[in-house]
Every structure is written in C-alpha cells, then in structure tokens.
Amino acid sequence: MPRKKATPLKRLKYEISNLAKKAGLFHTLQSISREKYAEKISASLLYGLLSSIAVNFFFQPGHVYSSGATGLAQVISAVSERFLGFELPIAVAFYAINLPLLLLAWYQIGHKFTVFTFITVTVSSLFIQFIPQVTLTTDPLINAIFGGLVMGVGIGYGLKSRISSGGTDIVSLAIRKKTGRDVGRISLMVNGIIMIFAGILFGWKYALYSMVTIFVSSRVTDAIFTKQKKMQAMIVTSHPEKVIHKIHKRLHRGVTCINDAEGTYNHEKKSVLLTIITREEYGEFKHLMKKTDPSAFISVAENVHIIGRFVDDD
Structure with missing residues (x-):
C-alpha cells in the first residue's frame, strides 16, 4: 500500500523537532530538569x-555608578x-548589552549556563524598569x-547558587574557556570606562564615589561567595584509610598520603594527608x-594558590 502523504502541520512539527535537536535544546531542557530549580x-x-x-534607591539618586554591565547601562542612559x-x-540598555553576550554564551560556554543567565538578565531588567526610583538621600557617599x-x-548569592548576571562574566568565562586564563583586565577596563564617564558627566x-561602590560591592560578594577561596588541610592521623575514604566519599576531593x-x-x-578544599566546604x-x-592533628592554611588541576563542582 502507498504511504500516506504527511500533512503540512506534521511536516512543520517534524522540521521544528529537527531544528531543536540541532540547536541542542532538547538536551539542555533535559539536563536542566535535573537542576535545583527552586x-x-x-x-x-x-x-x-x-x-x-x-x-533605583541608591545609584541613580546619588549619581553613583555600579560596575560591569549595570554601570555601563547607567552610562548609556545618562x-x-x-x-x-x-x-x-537603564533596563533597556542593560538588556541590549546582554543579548549579544547571551548568544556568545550559548555557543562558547554552555546551554544550561545561558538559559539561567537569560532568566536572571530578564528578571533584573524587569525589576529595574518597574520598581520606581526613590530618593532616600542625596548624599553620594551614603548611596x-x-x-x-x-x-x-545580590551578586554573592547569585554566584553561590551558580548563576551569572551576564555582562563581563560571560566575556571572561568565554575567554577563559578558550585560553585557560583568568581575564580580570576585561572587568578592569569596563569599570575604568565607567569611572571616566562618571567623572565627565557628573x-x-x-x-x-563610584570606586567606593565597586570596592564595597566586591568585598561583600567575597564575604558571601566563599567557594573561590581555597584552603589546604594537613592531617596527621593514625587511621589514614578511614579518613581518605570519608574525604573521597563526602567531599569528592583528592588526597595525597x-x-x-x-x-x-x-x-x-x-600518616600525613594533604588535601585542598574550598572555604565553603570547611564546616x-x-x-x-x-x-x-x-585524635587527628589538623592544620589548615587559608587562601592558598593552586597550580594544576582543581575542579569546583557545579
């Protein structure tokens, strides 16, 4: 018997399904379903x-500029x-800055990362647009x-939950993935441009004052997001096998014996055991x-520098 001819609707569904598969969308949605959505x-x-x-409560009333994409959006608006x-x-400028960067993230960093960054950027833009500007004080230092x-x-808790607010984060991560280098100069360059415009405009x-903002923001972020801080633990023990098993099983960290x-x-x-953990894992x-x-003797050194392979879990 001859095959039934596919209807235009079925053909359209088939084409959409193929396109989605090619873009990696199905795989992305499946992997996201295993994430901690909440x-x-x-x-x-x-x-x-x-x-x-x-x-809306501090930066705009005080003519103070934030760092990164938010500060750049303030500059464009002014x-x-x-x-x-x-x-x-500011919300429109912030969104416009991030849209091409989200495309870069999709192809260079990962689909899962891009989806959650897109959600964060969208939510931020909507809140910035619809929450009214309120002048609590005009003192620029307090602001x-x-x-x-x-x-x-906000940034600290975002990083702690493995989400990105977009902007220079995307560029830095994309370049680090390609070259293996941390690119602090990108953030420094963007913030430098923001400071120059703040000086010219106001x-x-x-x-x-904007430099004070960036300093306070970075200190608070570091205080909340402690995963990037590495610690070296030296353990002197009579039960090495027991300790190594627990560190492997619970912390998923390597141990040198x-x-x-x-x-x-x-x-x-x-036996002397050496392992590297993050500040977040210390408790x-x-x-x-x-x-x-x-009865083990344990010595812990903070903020150690690592050369070689050390993997932070996502």
Missing part, C-alpha cells in the same frame, strides 16, 4: 530585586539623555556605600574529621 530561580529573583533596589535629547531606560552593599549581596568626585611519618615526642608512626570538613578521627 534554588536557581530564587537566586535569579533575589538578584533581580536587589540589583533594582541598588540602582549619555542618551544629555546628548541625544531622550533618556534610554555609594549602601548601593554597593545591596548589589554585593564631576570627578562622583567617579571616586605521606606514609611513615614519625612524631618526635612519642616516636609513633603516623563539613571539620564535622567529618571530628567523627572520623577525633
């Missing part, structure tokens, strides 16, 4: 709310008002400090060691 979406909402409060005769909304604090909390004292070490006081044979590590070998 945590990531909540972090996106929290970042959007806090960034909009920072912009330049359009002064030189073009109309004010381009700089508290705006930086609020923005830093006076150089506002550029200095030095056998036949000797304590000079009792001349007792011990669990301490609890683990108390349960596994309470």
Whole structure:
C-alpha cells in the first residue's frame, strides 16, 4: 500500500523537532530538569530585586555608578539623555548589552549556563524598569556605600547558587574557556570606562564615589561567595584509610598520603594527608574529621594558590 502523504502541520512539527535537536535544546531542557530549580530561580529573583533596589534607591539618586554591565547601562542612559535629547531606560540598555553576550554564551560556554543567565538578565531588567526610583538621600557617599552593599549581596548569592548576571562574566568565562586564563583586565577596563564617564558627566568626585561602590560591592560578594577561596588541610592521623575514604566519599576531593611519618615526642608512626578544599566546604570538613578521627592533628592554611588541576563542582 502507498504511504500516506504527511500533512503540512506534521511536516512543520517534524522540521521544528529537527531544528531543536540541532540547536541542542532538547538536551539542555533535559539536563536542566535535573537542576535545583527552586534554588536557581530564587537566586535569579533575589538578584533581580536587589540589583533594582541598588540602582533605583541608591545609584541613580546619588549619581553613583555600579560596575560591569549595570554601570555601563547607567552610562548609556545618562549619555542618551544629555546628548541625544531622550533618556534610554537603564533596563533597556542593560538588556541590549546582554543579548549579544547571551548568544556568545550559548555557543562558547554552555546551554544550561545561558538559559539561567537569560532568566536572571530578564528578571533584573524587569525589576529595574518597574520598581520606581526613590530618593532616600542625596548624599553620594551614603548611596555609594549602601548601593554597593545591596548589589554585593545580590551578586554573592547569585554566584553561590551558580548563576551569572551576564555582562563581563560571560566575556571572561568565554575567554577563559578558550585560553585557560583568568581575564580580570576585561572587568578592569569596563569599570575604568565607567569611572571616566562618571567623572565627565557628573564631576570627578562622583567617579571616586563610584570606586567606593565597586570596592564595597566586591568585598561583600567575597564575604558571601566563599567557594573561590581555597584552603589546604594537613592531617596527621593514625587511621589514614578511614579518613581518605570519608574525604573521597563526602567531599569528592583528592588526597595525597605521606606514609611513615614519625612524631618526635612519642616516636609513633603516623600518616600525613594533604588535601585542598574550598572555604565553603570547611564546616563539613571539620564535622567529618571530628567523627572520623577525633585524635587527628589538623592544620589548615587559608587562601592558598593552586597550580594544576582543581575542579569546583557545579
């Protein structure tokens, strides 16, 4: 019997299905379904709310500029008002800056990362647009400090939940993926441009206040997001196998074992274990060691520099 001819609707569905498969959309949606939706979406909402409060309650009333894409959007908005005769909304400028970067992220970084960054950028733009501007104080120093604090909390919790707010994060990650290098100069260059425009548009004292904002924001972010801080733990133990098993199983970290070490006081044979953990894992590590070998001697060095392979879990 001859095959039935496919209807135009069926052909269209088939073509859409093929295109989606080619773009990796099905795979992306399947992998996202295994993510902690609540945590990531909540972090996106929290970042959007806090960034909009920072912009509309502190940065704009105080003529203070944020760092990264948010600060660049403020500059574009101010330049359009002064030189073009109309004010381009900060939310629109922020979204326009991020759209081409999201395309870069989709092809260079990963689909899952791009989807959550898109959600965060969209939520932030909507909050910035629809939350009204409120002048709590016109003092630029107070606005700089508290705006930086609020923005830093939003960025810190976003990073802790493995989401990105877009902007220079995307460019830095894309270049790091290609070259393996951390590109701090990109952020420095963007922030430098923002400071120059702040000085030209509102006076150089506002550029200095904006530097206060960036400093406060970065300090608060570092205080909340501790995963990037590495710690070296040296464990002197009589039960190395037990300790190594627990570190492997619970923390998923590698361990270097030095056998036949000797304590000079009792001349007792011990093993010395070396492992690298993050500041975020320190509480669990301490609890683990108390349960596994309470008599072990442990020395922990903070903020160590790593050369070689060290993987942060996503």
